[in-house]
Amino acid sequence: MDIPLQHTTVLLDEAVDALLGGALPDGPATWVDATFGRGGHSRLLLSRLRPQDRLIAFDKDPDAIQEAARITDARFSIRHEGFRHLGELPAGSVQGLLMDLGVSSPQIDNPQRGFSFRFDGPLDMRMDTTRGESVAEWLATAELQQISEVIRDYGEERFAFPIAKAIVARRQERGPISTTAELAELVAGTVKTREPGQNPATRTFQALRIFINAELEELQQALEASLAVLAPGGRLAVISFHSLEDRIVKQFIAKHSKEVFDRRAPFAAPQAMKLDALERIRPSADEVARNPRSRSAIMRVALRTEAA
Structure with missing residues (x-):
């Protein structure tokens, strides 16, 4: 019998509190969980929303869609799509928008998904x-320079070129890499030094996952869409788990949290800022002790200040 894979939602109460911290409209309001995962944030949100409100969720993972089917609340609906499709929602229609980035524990802990070097499974x-x-299909045909650039840019891996060279050499000698154990072993044999406590394959696995899912590009698209779909006074909360994601979120909020002057029209009124940065929240020591995977999480919260 299969044992259900467990997931502990990171910054659960903090994220829901951040979304619900503003003034609510008199009429119905729409909330969005842009990354449903296993539904921790959605379930808590539903328990605190008003009867007239509704919650729309997005997720690309078929397992997440299956989990969402267990929610029978009529106020809830889910779309089997990535959050790059946020812009399809009506302009100014969303009161609160949550993005919980990264990979869920059930995805990591399921060997068949190929996300982790800790379990042998299909890559x-x-x-x-x-x-x-x-990833296996892409590595079977990608050029050396392509592989090197992906591992360097998305994994911030200083040994990107030697790793890419080893992948191509292995492909030529014995055929393409097809399992997580094969890739982890190859990287470990190539990377001779690494930070204490970190597996040599950590950065390579992160890079390939981010690339194959176009995670950073989708995040940028979703953030831009948030400006259109959030209502004035609506709140944006984004939880990230590594520096590449957090840098994009931080820069996006900073860019739109200031007035923009048109140098070509120096006497024209500046374009009003679109966001107001509210807070940056990290997990408590207690949460990190209960769930070590939360230790790298950062949540940034912003308020939509201008009509879409």
Whole structure:
């Protein structure tokens, strides 16, 4: 019998409190959980929303869609899509928008998904297993320079070129890499030094996962869409787990939290700021002790200040 894979939602109460911290409209309001995962944030949100409100969730993972089907609350609906599709919602229609980035524990802990070097399984890493190319399929044909650039740019891996060279050499000698154990072993044999306590394959696995799912590009698209769909006074909360994600979120909020002057029209009124940065929240020591995977999480919260 299969044992259900467990997931502990990071910054659960803090995220819901951040979304619900503003003034509510008199009429119905729409909230969005842009990354449903296993539904921790959505379930708590539903328990605190008013009867006239509704919650829309997004997720690419078929397992997440299956989990969402267990929610029978009529106020809830889910779309089997990535959050790049946020812009399809009506302009100014959303009161609160949450993005919880990264990979859920059930995804990491399921060997068949191929996200982790700790378990041997197919080298897949797709968030949506119903479409797209797996990591194994991409590595079977990608050029040396392509592989090196992906591992360098998305994993911030200083040994990116030697790793890419080893992957191509292995492909030529014995055929493409097809399992997580094969890739982890190859990287470990190539990376001779690493930070204490970190597996040599950590950065390479992160890079390939981010690339194959176009995670950073989708995040940028979703953030831009948030400006259109959030109502004035609506709140944006984004939880990130590594520096590449957090840098994008931080820069996006900073960019839109100031007035913009048009140098070509020096006497024209400046364009009003679109966001007001509210807070930056990290997990408590108690949460990190209960759930070590939360230790790198950062949540940034902003308020929509201008009509869409």
